[in-house]
Amino acid sequence: MTQSVSDFLPVHLVDDDAGVARAFQFLLAEMDQPVHYWPESSSFLAEADLHEPAVVILDMRMPAPDGAQVHAELRRREACLGVIILTGHGDVDMAVEQMKQGAVDFLQKPVGAEALTTALERASQRARAQAAGRALARRAARLSPREREIAELICQGLPNREIASALNVAVRTVEVHRSRVVEKLGAANSAELAALWQRLRHP
Numbered sequence: 001m002t003q004s005v006s007d008f009l010p011v012h013l014v015d016d017d018a019g020v021a022r023a024f025q026f027l028l029a030e031m032d033q034p035v036h037y038w039p040e041s042s043s044f045l046a047e048a049d050l051h052e053p054a055v056v057i058l059d060m061r062m063p064a065p066d067g068a069q070v071h072a073e074l075r076r077r078e079a080c081l082g083v084i085i086l087t088g089h090g091d092v093d094m095a096v097e098q099m100k101q102g103a104v105d106f107l108q109k110p111v112g113a114e115a116l117t118t119a120l121e122r123a124s125q126r127a128r129a130q131a132a133g134r135a136l137a138r139r140a141a142r143l144s145p146r147e148r149e150i151a152e153l154i155c156q157g158l159p160n161r162e163i164a165s166a167l168n169v170a171v172r173t174v175e176v177h178r179s180r181v182v183e184k185l186g187a188a189n190s191a192e193l194a195a196l197w198q199r200l201r202h203p
Helices: 018-030 041-047 068-075 090-100 115-140 145-155 160-167 172-186 190-201
Strands: 012-016 035-038 054-059 082-087 105-108
Touching: 012 018, 018 115, 035 041, 041 068, 054 068, 054 115, 068 082, 068 090, 068 145, 082 090, 082 115, 082 160, 105 145, 105 190, 115 172, 115 190, 145 160, 145 172, 145 190, 160 172, 172 190
Parallel strands: 012 035, 012 054, 054 082, 082 105
Antiparallel strands: none
């Protein structure tokens, strides 16, 4: 199989079935795709860097914590991982429920190369988006209350003069705060600032 996967993130494979793990490792090796195998879900939760963008292929039926419990813990920790659920043929309903909880895709055993490639692409995109969202939230946490007020009014499309009137401050004060907000959020201009603020309001 020849497949370019330069855009795929590293993979965590969490499955207690060594035979399944070998099959995945073979498929991923054919893609030149880095993979870290975790035969115990507890070790994965304890040792993996859950905030480093990556993909996790997560088997549903494992000794505790099982796949659903691991997925719940990843959500609780706000992990930057694109989650792919791995199931047997009788577990489709379980997989669909996990997708409602934020998983990007599910794979049924045995897994084919085409389905795996598609799932890796989706999961990599999700993980990058989660990481970008976390970075944006960290930058937004540096804003002062006044800067947050001004960012909100910018997002509503108000010019500096109207913002100054709404907040009962000088136009120059708005200009200074506006510049600081743009800098702190890493925006190139006010239009990008408005887009970033919308992302914060609707993650």
